[in-house]
Amino acid sequence: MSFRLLPSSTMHVLEGVSSTAGLLAWGFISILTLRVLYRWWSGTNGSGLPYPPGPKGYPVINNFFDMPMHKEWEVYRDLSKKYGDIMFFRVFNTPIMILSSQKVVLDLFEKRSAIYSARPHSVMMHDLLSMDNFFSLLTYGPWWRRHRRAFHQNFYPNAIPKYRYIITKYTSRLLVSLYNGGDMDESARNAIAGIGIRILYGVDVKSVTDPFISDAIEVSEAFAEAATPGRFMVDNLPILKYVPSWVPGAGFQRWAQYYKQVCLRVLDEPFNFVQLKHEKAEAVPCVATTFIDKFPEGDTQERHEEYIIARNVVSQSHLAAVDTTHSVACAFYLGVLTNPSIQASAQAELDRVVGHGVVPDVSQAADLPYVSAIAKESLRWHQVLPLGFPHLVSEDHVYNGYFIPKGTIAFGNAWGMMHDPQVFDEPMSFNPEHYLRKDDTGAWELDPNAVEPNPTFGFGRRICPGRYLAFEMLFSVVAASLAMFNILPPEDEHGNPEKLPEARFATRSAMMRPEPFRCIFKPRSAQTEATLENLKASLPFA
Numbered sequence: 001m002s003f004r005l006l007p008s009s010t011m012h013v014l015e016g017v018s019s020t021a022g023l024l025a026w027g028f029i030s031i032l033t034l035r036v037l038y039r040w041w042s043g044t045n046g047s048g049l050p051y052p053p054g055p056k057g058y059p060v061i062n063n064f065f066d067m068p069m070h071k072e073w074e075v076y077r078d079l080s081k082k083y084g085d086i087m088f089f090r091v092f093n094t095p096i097m098i099l100s101s102q103k104v105v106l107d108l109f110e111k112r113s114a115i116y117s118a119r120p121h122s123v124m125m126h127d128l129l130s131m132d133n134f135f136s137l138l139t140y141g142p143w144w145r146r147h148r149r150a151f152h153q154n155f156y157p158n159a160i161p162k163y164r165y166i167i168t169k170y171t172s173r174l175l176v177s178l179y180n181g182g183d184m185d186e187s188a189r190n191a192i193a194g195i196g197i198r199i200l201y202g203v204d205v206k207s208v209t210d211p212f213i214s215d216a217i218e219v220s221e222a223f224a225e226a227a228t229p230g231r232f233m234v235d236n237l238p239i240l241k242y243v244p245s246w247v248p249g250a251g252f253q254r255w256a257q258y259y260k261q262v263c264l265r266v267l268d269e270p271f272n273f274v275q276l277k278h279e280k281a282e283a284v285p286c287v288a289t290t291f292i293d294k295f296p297e298g299d300t301q302e303r304h305e306e307y308i309i310a311r312n313v314v315s316q317s318h319l320a321a322v323d324t325t326h327s328v329a330c331a332f333y334l335g336v337l338t339n340p341s342i343q344a345s346a347q348a349e350l351d352r353v354v355g356h357g358v359v360p361d362v363s364q365a366a367d368l369p370y371v372s373a374i375a376k377e378s379l380r381w382h383q384v385l386p387l388g389f390p391h392l393v394s395e396d397h398v399y400n401g402y403f404i405p406k407g408t409i410a411f412g413n414a415w416g417m418m419h420d421p422q423v424f425d426e427p428m429s430f431n432p433e434h435y436l437r438k439d440d441t442g443a444w445e446l447d448p449n450a451v452e453p454n455p456t457f458g459f460g461r462r463i464c465p466g467r468y469l470a471f472e473m474l475f476s477v478v479a480a481s482l483a484m485f486n487i488l489p490p491e492d493e494h495g496n497p498e499k500l501p502e503a504r505f506a507t508r509s510a511m512m513r514p515e516p517f518r519c520i521f522k523p524r525s526a527q528t529e530a531t532l533e534n535l536k537a538s539l540p541f542a
């Protein structure tokens with residue numbers, strides 16, 4: 001029995017030519033197969049130029065089985081010793097490129113940023129969660145550029161000083177919370193989220209249980225999970241996105257439906273809350289009101305677009321700011337807990353420059369290079385996004401004689417660059433001296449106060465627009481904590497200090513975090529205790 005896929009009239013016509021056509025078809029398929037095999041074997045593309053070097057892999061699946069599943073950045077750093085600063089491979093048909101030095105990052109992500117700044121498509125994030133509707137982070141083109149301009153206006157260096165009093169206020173709350181015996185992780189998160197929400201929405205939240213914070217935490221976690229390669233099968237097999245949510249095994253659909261709702265809440269509710277307050281002239285000036293004040297009059301398309309951009313920029317900043325900065329703040333506490341001599345050196349600088357028992361101010365950073373170097377070292381030692389965020393190459397490009405095809409997903413190995421022993425001796429150690437070396441002319445080799453260049457914040461056009469704000473928040477947390485406290489291991493029931501923890505970082509999702517550890521905060525002296533008591537009296541609910 002045979003099946004006919006074509007109408008019988010067509011079959012008659014085809015029968016006459018079947019042998020010739022069949023031969024031609026087989027010939028065509030064979031040539032195609034040989035071409036694919038030749039390209040795989042020779043490592044070149046159709047025009048004869050080689051692809052950048054990389055592990056060879058197998059036909060069809062290419063390097064699918066070579067993909068590291070754990071600490072990829074360390075594996076890529078090791079492979080770069082064999083293949084060089086620009087390494088290329090494929091998983092099935094997807095070309096992937098890993099850039100491992102600041103030189104190639106500068107040449108490609110910076111100098112050729114016009115074609116190295118798109119983002120790859122994710123079925124989970126784009127199609128199922130529709131995150132690209134509000135995460136301009138996932139888009140590229142004119143719409144992204146309008147968002148990006150809005151980020152710049154609100155977070156570039158000249159905008160930051162107006163946020164300083166907010167940073168100072170919430171850092172004081174952090175100090176009081178730690179003084180009261182609060183958990184370090186939670187106190188730091190409350191303080192950083194508090195800064196973000198106050199700057200963005202003009203709202204003062206006091207704890208992580210506030211919906212302003214709790215919904216955003218959920219979205220950040222969902223984002224980190226959806227961005228984790230291999231987490232959802234649907235990203236490798238897009239056809240699965242059509243499977244209805246009630247089908248057994250389609251848990252990913254129900255997961256996406258739930259988080260899509262939370263995303264919409266985070267997007268709309270806080271912004272609309274501020275808008276209502278603004279209409280009643282009750283809103284506190286903040287980033288949201290800066291936008292609202294400039295909305296064009298009338299019910300026009302232009303006004304609608306400005307509203308969408310404002311809402312997106314504010315909610316996205318909220319989501320991008322908290323987990324990242326909080327994670328680095330925890331790394332700072334871990335770094336100084338495990339290095340008591342670094343605490344002592346920082347405290348000596350603080351006492352000399354600011355005075356003992358005084359809470360330092362962000363504006364004093366230039367006079368506190370050792371403290372600034374600790375903030376920078378925390379950003380170096382612990383990479384929140386070790387491979388940054390993927391860029392997509394939007395045009396074919398030839399670089400140093402290598403062919404880089406359109407559609408290549410390009411990663412900058414930020415972790416590798418920040419742990420390069422040629423630049424940072426003993427790179428696995430937490431040591432602010434990495435940022436305190438001077439050259440023969442007395443100039444800093446790597447300026448402890450300069451936010452850039454810093455691969456930690458990404459590259460080229462896509463570089464993190466919140467980096468100046470992030471650095472000020474971190475400096476404030478570092479300087480104030482060290483000025484007030486000795487950060488020590490907890491004591492056992494006999495008053496003996498516990499063994500210092502090993503510095504370990506967990507990587508359950510695309511984001512890295514220090515693994516949980518315990519520490520206590522002891523006021524450094526009677527004088528610092530008096531300062532903390534005064535702060536406590538002025539911030540009773542902290």
Ligand code: HEM
Nearest residue numbers: 137317320321324325385388389457458459462464466470
């Ligand atoms: C220590 C804290 C932070 C770290 C380590 C960090 C790191 C990064 C990295 C690696 C990227 C991707 C860059 C690329 O694609 O090359 C990024 C993007 C972004 N960050 Fe941050 N970030 C931090 C804090 C912040 C803060 C405080 C804000 C907001 C005020 C923010 C807003 C954003 C936004 C909106 C993007 C997307 C940019 C785009 O794709 O156009 N980040 N960040």
